[in-house]
Amino acid sequence: MRARLALWASGLEFDQQEVDLKQKPPELWVLNPLGTVPVLLWSDQGVQKVIAQSLEIMLCALKANDPLSWLPSTQDGWDQALELIKGNDVAFKKHLDRYKYPNRHPETSASSEREQGALFLKHYEQVLEKQDFLSGDHFGLLDAALGPFVRQFAKTDLVWFNSQGWPKLINWLQAFESSEAFSFIMQKL
Ligand SMILES: N[C@@H](CCC(=O)N[C@@H](CS)C(=O)NCC(=O)O)C(=O)O
Structure with missing residues (x-):
């Protein structure tokens, strides 16, 4: 994705x-x-x-080629983006897999994995209180790198996700799902 x-x-x-x-x-x-x-x-x-x-x-x-300026424009921007992507790829993805497929992971519980994943989402909510996108003022590399994973996490139990008090994150996810980029990746090949 x-x-x-x-x-x-x-x-x-x-x-x-x-x-x-x-x-x-x-x-x-x-x-x-x-x-x-x-x-x-x-x-x-x-x-x-x-x-x-x-x-x-x-x-x-x-x-x-980066006509939409998705790549960070400053060293700070790069450092922040790569750090959050690393957190997603190393830890958040692991919690997501265990939360989504609890039968494959009898050594842990879905609710504890969900709580650990939620710490990441809480942080994204805090970032989105200050700016419209994780990347800054427009959708970029960081939003695209994390979006599909956050979406999977949300869809695992939407009622739970929507009741967590994350209005900015919910809006951000809705903006991602209604974007042209998202329509493109959801096309059946
Ligand atoms: N680190 C890789 C992970 C790739 C990965 O795990 N892909 C999954 C599908 S999303 C896969 O190909 N799994 C192999 C399989 O299911 O046999 C990446 O992000 O590109």
């Missing part, structure tokens, strides 16, 4: 192939021996490289 968001925002030309993760095609294994998605085959002036991490795909596409 976030790789597609950044590719869309870059305005670069690209092809997309949906992959059935229960029946991974040989082409996927050839490109990425880990067998994970997303994976991007990047071609630039006859030179090709494979990028198999969503964040790296985002950065590669946006560094090549």
Whole structure:
């Protein structure tokens, strides 16, 4: 989702192939021996490289072309964005998986994972009290990198999510879901 968001925002030309993760095609294994998605085959002036991490795909596409100014414009902006993305990728995603699929994680409880994930969301709410987007005054890299994960967390139990006293976060999520970028990534391929 976030790789597609950044590719869309870059305005670069690209092809997309949906992959059935229960029946991974040989082409996927050839490109990425880990067998994970997303994976991007990047071609630039006859030179090709494979990028198999969503964040790296985002950065590669946006560094090549960034017409919507999604990349941070200051060193502080970069530091804050990369720190929050790291927190999302290392810890929040783990809590999300355990909250969403409690049967796969009998060693923990969904409610405790939800509470730990909620600490991240509380922080995002505080950031959004000061500015319209996590990236600043417009939707950017940080919003795109975190948006799909926050959305999954919210959708796991919307009644709970909506009752937490996070009006800014709810508005932010609604803005993301009604954006052109979101419509693009939700298109059936
Ligand atoms: N660190 C990787 C994680 C990629 C990842 O875990 N992708 C999942 C789908 S979202 C996957 O391909 N899982 C392999 C599988 O289910 O077999 C990234 O962010 O690009």
